[in-house]
Structures are given as C-alpha cells and as structure tokens.
Amino acid sequence: MIVGVPMESFPGERRVALVPVVVPILVKAGFQVLVEAGAGSRAGYPDTEYAEKGAKVAASRPELFQSADILVQVLSFGSNDAAGKEDLALFRPHQTVIGFHRPFGSREANQQLASSRVTAFSVELMPRITRAQSMDALSSMATICGYKAVLLAADRLPRMFPMLTTAAGTITPARVFIIGAGVAGLQAISTARRLGAVASAYDLRPAAKEQVQSLGGRFIELPIEARDAEDRRGYAKQQDESFFQRQRELLGRVVAESDVVITAAVVPGKKPPVLVTREMVERMSPGSVIVDLAAERGGNCELTQAGQRISDHGVTIIGYINVASTVPYHASQMYARNLAAFLLHLGKEGTPNLDLDDEITRETLLTRGGEVVNARVREFFSMPALISQSK
Ligand SMILES: NC(=O)c1ccc[n+]([C@@H]2O[C@H](COP(=O)([O-])OP(=O)(O)OC[C@H]3O[C@@H](n4cnc5c(N)ncnc54)[C@H](O)[C@@H]3O)[C@@H](O)[C@H]2O)c1
Numbered sequence: 364m365i366v367g368v369p370m371e372s373f374p375g376e377r378r379v380a381l382v383p384v385v386v387p388i389l390v391k392a393g394f395q396v397l398v399e400a401g402a403g404s405r406a407g408y409p410d411t412e413y414a415e416k417g418a419k420v421a422a423s424r425p426e427l428f429q430s431a432d433i434l435v436q437v438l439s440f441g442s443n444d445a446a447g448k449e450d451l452a453l454f455r456p457h458q459t460v461i462g463f464h465r466p467f468g469s470r471e472a473n474q475q476l477a478s479s480r481v482t483a484f485s486v487e488l489m490p491r492i493t494r495a496q497s498m499d500a501l502s503s504m505a506t507i508c509g510y511k512a513v514l515l516a517a518d519r520l521p522r523m524f525p526m527l528t529t530a531a532g533t534i535t536p537a538r539v540f541i542i543g544a545g546v547a548g549l550q551a552i553s554t555a556r557r558l559g560a561v562a563s564a565y566d567l568r569p570a571a572k573e574q575v576q577s578l579g580g581r582f583i584e585l586p587i588e589a590r591d592a593e594d595r596r597g598y599a600k601q602q603d604e605s606f607f608q609r610q611r612e613l614l615g616r617v618v619a620e621s622d623v624v625i626t627a628a629v630v631p632g633k634k635p636p637v638l639v640t641r642e643m644v645e646r647m648s649p650g651s652v653i654v655d656l657a658a659e660r661g662g663n664c665e666l667t668q669a670g671q672r673i674s675d676h677g678v679t680i681i682g683y684i685n686v687a688s689t690v691p692y693h694a695s696q697m698y699a700r701n702l703a704a705f706l707l708h709l710g711k712e713g714t715p716n717l718d719l720d721d722e723i724t725r726e727t728l729l730t731r732g733g734e735v736v737n738a739r740v741r742e743f744f745s746m747p748a749l750i751s752q753s754k
Pocket residue numbers: 490491492493495496499501502505542543544545546547548565566567568571596597598599610627628629630631636
C-alpha cells in the first residue's frame with residue numbers, strides 16, 4: 364500500500380499531512396510513503412528529511428495521485444473550496460482519501476466526492492472516545508488555534524499580559540475572557556495564564572467548569588441553564604434564540620471588563636451563535652482585542668469579518684481563518700501523528716480493511732462506491748438511511 368502525501372493546495376496553507384518522523388512507523392507497518400516534491404517545505408520539512416526516513420519523492424502531483432493507494436491531505440476536497448476541485452479529476456476510483464472534508468458543509472460537495480468513487484474518510488467525524496484520542500485531529504488543530512489566538516491578542520493589545528511590580532510602578536495583569544471552553548478555549552486559558560494574565564471562561568456545558576478551574580481559570584457562571592447542554596458525543600447542543608439573547612445580556616458586563624475576549628463557541632454543523640454584539644463591543648475599553656476563532660463559519664462576534672483584522676470603536680477584532688496553518692511545524696507534526704495512528708488502525712499490515720463493525724472506521728467513512736455512506740452526515744442532510752450502512 365502506497366500512502367501519498369500531496370502538497371497542500373489551499374492558498375496560504377502551510378501544513379503538510381505527514382512529517383518525516385512518522386515515515387518509519389508507517390514503513391514498519393507495511394506501508395510505503397510517497398511525498399510530492401516540496402510538500403513539507405512550507406512547514407519546515409524538506410524533501411531530504413523524508414527521503415532519509417525512508418520515503419520516496421514524486422516529482423509531480425499527477426504522478427503522486429497515479430501511484431498512491433491512499434492519499435493523505437490536510438484540507439482535502441470539501442474543505443478546500445479554492446483549489447480542491449482540481450483534485451477531483453486526479454482521484455482514481457477506489458483510491459482512499461483521508462483528510463478534512465468538511466462533511467457538514469455542503470451536500471453537493473459530499474456528492475461530488477462520492478461521484479469520484481473514492482473511499483473518503485473525514486477526520487472531522489472521528490468519534491470523541493478514549494480509544495480514538497490519538498487520532499483526534501480536531502483536538503490537535505483546536506489546541507494550536509487556542510494557543511495562537513492568545514498570541515495574536517497579546518501582539519495587538521497595547522498592554523502587557525503579566526502583573527509586574529517595578530521601580531516605575533505596578534502593572535496590573537491583563538484580563539482575558541474566553542467564551543467556549545472546548546479544546547481551543549482550554550488551551551487559550553493555559554496560554555493566557557502562562558503569559559501572566561488573569562483568565563476566566565464561560566461555557567454552556569456544566570462539565571467545562573472543572574476543566575477551566577483545573578487550569579487556574581475562573582469559571583463564569585450565568586444564571587441560565589442550557590436545555591440538554593451536551594449531546595452523547597460531548598458536544599454542545601444547539602439552543603434557541605431566546606437562550607442566546609439571555610446569554611448576551613448576561614455576558615455583556617464580563618466582556619466590557621475584559622481586555623481580551625477570545626471566542627470559540629461552536630456547535631458542530633451549525634452556524635455559531637452570536638454572543639458578542641455591536642453594543643457589547645462598544646462598551647469595551649479602547650485598545651481591547653477580540654479574537655474570534657469561530658470566524659470561518661460566521662463568528663461569535665457580530666462585527667467579525669472572516670479572514671480580516673478590523674478596528675471598531677477602538678477595539679481590534681481578529682477573524683483570521685485557518686489559524687492552525689500559521690503554526691505549520693507543530694500543526695503538521697500533531698496531524699501526522701493523528702493520521703499515522705488512524706492508518707495503523709485501518710490496516711496494521713498496510714492493507715486498509717474496512718471493518719464497519721468498528722466504530723472509528725464506520726463513523727469516519729464518508730464516501731464509498733459512489734455513495735455518501737456516513738449515517739450521521741446522511742441524517743444531517745435529510746438523506747434516506749442506507750440499509751447496508753445502518754448499523
Ligand atoms: N476523546 C475525547 O474524549 C475527547 C476529545 C476531544 C474533545 N472532547 C470533548 O468534547 C467536547 C467538545 O470539544 P470541542 O472543543 O471540539 O468542542 P467544539 O469545538 O465543538 O465547541 C467549543 C466549545 O464551545 C462551547 N459552546 C457551544 N455553544 C456555546 C454557547 N452558546 N455558549 C457557550 N459555549 C458554547 C461548547 O460547549 C464547547 O465547549 C469537549 O467537552 C471536549 O472536552 C473529548
């Protein structure tokens with residue numbers, strides 16, 4: 364089985380799906396690794412390092428797509444809406460494609476992927492179970508985003524983060540407030556604390572309280588309770604607009620008192636709730652910074668512009684997308700570890716054997732044999748269940 368690593372084609376993307384250090388692990392398990400020339404260079408991994416670890420280098424993209432049995436990508440067709448379409452023509456029937464496919468993004472894109480007759484696995488669909496933790500690419504990328512969000516804020520804030528007692532007086536610590544204490548939010552708390560800020564956080568899932576406190580953050584409790592806050596996968600459940608309205612009213616004061624607000628409140632497959640309104644921004648002190656990690660899907664702040672950094676009433680609002688790509692060395696390293704674990708899971712002898720009784724394999728499988736086969740995705744897009752797939 365040849366695992367092919369193409370160069371990422373989304374504009375500005377710097378990550379690569381596999382890094383040299385995982386090559387021997389895959390080779391030992393019976394895979395061969397073929398890397399498109401230059402694929403890792405923007406992440407800090409030159410071709411020579413792959414070759415030293417036992418990979419072969421393909422001179423061109425068509426050659427790579429032609430030779431690989433399994434293609435591993437970061438932003439694959441579906442999540443790469445700029446250049447992903449060009450890959451459709453290169454995919455070969457029954458080839459396996461593993462990557463971010465944004466399975467809840469577009470029914471049409473899923474259908475197009477299926478029509479290319481590839482066996483596609485979507486890393487976003489990885490079940491949040493202990494057994495799959497080493498393969499959880501969403502958590503890896505969220506970790507990077509949470510870390511980088513704090514650095515982006517610190518860079519724009521006209522204040523320092525730590526408390527300092529100096530001969531020139533005392534400097535008070537920055538107040539960082541995080542809305543949405545999932546993987547990214549929790550990493551933001553840790554990073555803000557390491558820089559010396561006072562960090563607090565809010566999440567509608569009651570389970571988040573202990574996690575926030577264990578990282579030295581203050582958990583902000585609001586006198587409202589979410590209806591069925593958490594689904595069986597541990598994700599937040601969608602709430603109605605009156606709930607969000609009440610959240611906004613109660614969050615206003617905390618936001619106004621914060622120097623930095625980092626928002627990372629999302630519900631899978633849904634538009635993120637607007638939790639920071641224009642009026643709330645206007646009540647913040649000039650110089651304050653908002654980093655909206657939900658920007659790509661619409662944002663948690665009413666004023667966020669996806670991909671942009673803007674200033675409104677003296678408040679900087681950062682809505683950058685694809686933030687994980689700005690830390691490409693470690694983002695690639697973490698993602699590669701996740702993929703290597705997943706490849707070993709699929710077929711230890713280098714042969715992907717599709718055991719659909721296995722939860723990890725079944726839940727991540729998006730398309731096969733010309734059809735969108737994932738039960739969760741079919742249900743999301745109100746497609747009839749497939750008899751053969753309905754386990
Ligand atoms: N293998 C595992 O066991 C495993 C792995 C990763 C994550 N998890 C858990 O899964 C959960 C989701 O993780 P994630 O970071 O991917 O989540 P996510 O990216 O889907 O959401 C981010 C956070 O936003 C919160 N949120 C959504 N709507 C909100 C609102 N209106 N107000 C406030 N907060 C809101 C969510 O509760 C979540 O904590 C977490 O509990 C995490 O600890 C478990």
